Amino acid sequence: MAIIVTEETRLVVQGITGREGSFHALRNRDYGTRVVAGVTPGKGGQDVDGVPVFDTVVEAVRERGANTSMVFVPPRFAADAIYEAADAGVETIVCITEGIPAHDMLRIYNYIRPRGVTLLGPNCPGALSPGVANVGIIPAQVFAPGRIGLVSRSGTLTYQIGKELADSGLGNSTIVGIGGDPVVGSSFIDVLARFEDDPGTDLVVMVGEIGGDEEEKAGAYISEHMTTPVVAYIAGFQAPPGKTMGHAGAIISGSSGTAQGKKQALEARGIRVGSSPTEAAQLAASALAG
Amino acid sequence: MDLYEYQGKQLFARFGIPVSEGALATSPAEARQAAEQLGGPVVVKAQVLVGGRGKAGGIKLASTPDEAEAHAAAILGMDIRGHRVRTVWIEQASDIAREYYFSVTFDRGAKKALLMLTTEGGVDIEQVAAESPDRLARLHVDPLTGFLAFHARRLMFDAGIPAEEQKQVAQIMERAYGAFVETDAMLVEINPLIVTPDGTVRALDSKYTVDDNALYRHPDIAAMRDVEAADPQEQMARERGVNYVKLDGDIGILGNGAGLVMSTLDVVALAGGSPANFLDVGGGAQADEIVTAMEVLLADGKVRAVLFNVFGGITRCDEVARGVLAALERLDVDVPLVVRLDGTNDVEGRRLLAEAAPPNVHVEETMLGAASRVVELAREAA
Numbered sequence: 001m002a003i004i005v006t007e008e009t010r011l012v013v014q015g016i017t018g019r020e021g022s023f024h025a026l027r028n029r030d031y032g033t034r035v036v037a038g039v040t041p042g043k044g045g046q047d048v049d050g051v052p053v054f055d056t057v058v059e060a061v062r063e064r065g066a067n068t069s070m071v072f073v074p075p076r077f078a079a080d081a082i083y084e085a086a087d088a089g090v091e092t093i094v095c096i097t098e099g100i101p102a103h104d105m106l107r108i109y110n111y112i113r114p115r116g117v118t119l120l121g122p123n124c125p126g127a128l129s130p131g132v133a134n135v136g137i138i139p140a141q142v143f144a145p146g147r148i149g150l151v152s153r154s155g156t157l158t159y160q161i162g163k164e165l166a167d168s169g170l171g172n173s174t175i176v177g178i179g180g181d182p183v184v185g186s187s188f189i190d191v192l193a194r195f196e197d198d199p200g201t202d203l204v205v206m207v208g209e210i211g212g213d214e215e216e217k218a219g220a221y222i223s224e225h226m227t228t229p230v231v232a233y234i235a236g237f238q239a240p241p242g243k244t245m246g247h248a249g250a251i252i253s254g255s256s257g258t259a260q261g262k263k264q265a266l267e268a269r270g271i272r273v274g275s276s277p278t279e280a281a282q283l284a285a286s287a288l289a290g
Numbered sequence: 291m292d293l294y295e296y297q298g299k300q301l302f303a304r305f306g307i308p309v310s311e312g313a314l315a316t317s318p319a320e321a322r323q324a325a326e327q328l329g330g331p332v333v334v335k336a337q338v339l340v341g342g343r344g345k346a347g348g349i350k351l352a353s354t355p356d357e358a359e360a361h362a363a364a365i366l367g368m369d370i371r372g373h374r375v376r377t378v379w380i381e382q383a384s385d386i387a388r389e390y391y392f393s394v395t396f397d398r399g400a401k402k403a404l405l406m407l408t409t410e411g412g413v414d415i416e417q418v419a420a421e422s423p424d425r426l427a428r429l430h431v432d433p434l435t436g437f438l439a440f441h442a443r444r445l446m447f448d449a450g451i452p453a454e455e456q457k458q459v460a461q462i463m464e465r466a467y468g469a470f471v472e473t474d475a476m477l478v479e480i481n482p483l484i485v486t487p488d489g490t491v492r493a494l495d496s497k498y499t500v501d502d503n504a505l506y507r508h509p510d511i512a513a514m515r516d517v518e519a520a521d522p523q524e525q526m527a528r529e530r531g532v533n534y535v536k537l538d539g540d541i542g543i544l545g546n547g548a549g550l551v552m553s554t555l556d557v558v559a560l561a562g563g564s565p566a567n568f569l570d571v572g573g574g575a576q577a578d579e580i581v582t583a584m585e586v587l588l589a590d591g592k593v594r595a596v597l598f599n600v601f602g603g604i605t606r607c608d609e610v611a612r613g614v615l616a617a618l619e620r621l622d623v624d625v626p627l628v629v630r631l632d633g634t635n636d637v638e639g640r641r642l643l644a645e646a647a648p649p650n651v652h653v654e655e656t657m658l659g660a661a662s663r664v665v666e667l668a669r670e671a672a
Contacts, residue, residue: 075503076506099503100503101474101501101503101504101507102396102398102474102476102501102503102504103396103433103471103474103501103504104504106396106401106402106403106433107433107434109401110401110402110432110433110434111434125603137573137603137604138603139602139603139604139633139634141634142603142633152549153549154547154548154549154550154552155547155549155550155573155603156545156546156547156549156550156601156603157547157549157550157552157553157601158549159550159601159603159633160550160553160601160632160657163601163632163633180548180549182396182398183398183401207549209548209549209552210552212398212399213399214399217399233553235549235552235553235556236552236555236556237555237556237559238537238552238555238556238558238559238565239535239552239555239568240535240537243535243568244502244535245535245548245551245552245568246533246547246548246549246551246552246568246570247548247549248501248502248503249398250548250549250552254416259556275556275560276553276556276557276560276657276658277553277557277657278656278657278658
């Protein structure tokens, strides 16, 4: 079992004729994902290594039954691409693009939520269900199939934890990158709720970082609504206040959004927090064993 | 990107929010000239991107141009919480009957703009929020409807704004919200929003932050960036497109991906070391970008040892290894480097390093092992 990207996924890649778009579309297809279409306005009728290209998302939905979109469009055009996918009836949108203005995302978020569209990202690595499907840029070779859900605001840090789990002989049901921007389409809570309902997930590792209060809110949600155990890792204890640490959303504003505050909020709810990626993986292993 | 008070006020004026007349000065002579032109008493205000300048002596009232010159001489060059004052804003002094507070913030938790209004202005708003939360009117605005007339009414009745000032305050709030949206701001704060004895409402200060990701559509605001105020290394990093934040320690840290680099700083600190910086080379870095990143990192003279922590996804570890070797060849690297490569093409990357076997490169297998090693090496070099 898996969440968000599954056997049902029929993927359309927006921006498929770009360098990154074509590379990852084909990489996802090689992994076994059903990549049914691409969209680049003005290039309809062409194909990318056999994947048919359309001018609009609505055609990709109508002609090819696409139900999931991956957005690889440059930041200036990405917001429009997300609206187009939502309007075309795509159920799940995975936005890899980094650098979308925060106000654009504010409007998108408030537009898509009442419509029931699932958005991952922006500025995220996508989602991978090992052995099933991969939508995004997560290096699949690092992860093994298994029963641990992984949800994270970061890309490479998640790969690090995935590798530590694999080294201990553990695998993942689905790895979900929710993205490092201040406003993302899916919160930790949105993804945790899906893992809670997934019979293929026995434990969740939540990987947070400085900025905002989504980890704190997730802590309350976990203790009140989840039976599936969760362990956590938080990055950014050494981050100074007021500085953006790479991800646009990774910033301590005043006294809020610190790693220490998040760790304490989670621990107060009985959620164990690893001090390093290695320790987080060990906590997951022992929680599963115990 | 944070704006100076005077830059925020320029934007206020553009959006029709009343501000006092003023002029910028970079020398005492210019301050005198500005005071003469403005006429009457003026306020000399240090322009720094940090709070608490009033308490630090960075704001002074001058009744004559002579006094304005003297105050400017004292304030220019002053150090306010680590920020050197290089410019002062000379502004007509205001008579103040009451001080209010108004702000529009980007509430990332609620995914809406948050508007806050209170008649308890002129002080730290976090203090008002903590001590008398009922005096602070708060309201979220849906970005899809924008600011509506009832938003203004609710905020003003909640905050207790007197009837005779409501028209002005409502207009200022509507315009500030307009500025917030149109300039892609993360924060627009007016504290204090003053009422003069004759009943005029005016912004006496500004705090203004604009989203870096949106600067491409605001070239005029992007041009406001004060490149001289930035840390020289951070500026060098920005020019070269490297994601760099300077810290206080002696262990240079370089990795790919913001989360992994933050985690690397933490792990080095847990191992007893002190990170000198955050440096994210991003995804898919080529050898040349590694060299550039190393150049930025090593420009910090405090660095005694460097840790490369790379987890290859899009980034290929063989390319990173080539970058490390190229950096050693092209730059004067006299500190030890600990390199840990994992993920895409890691075996090839490690093989390249082992073949070249530069004397100051130490290859480690794990992140924790690499962290302990770099801490040891930094200690030996101390």
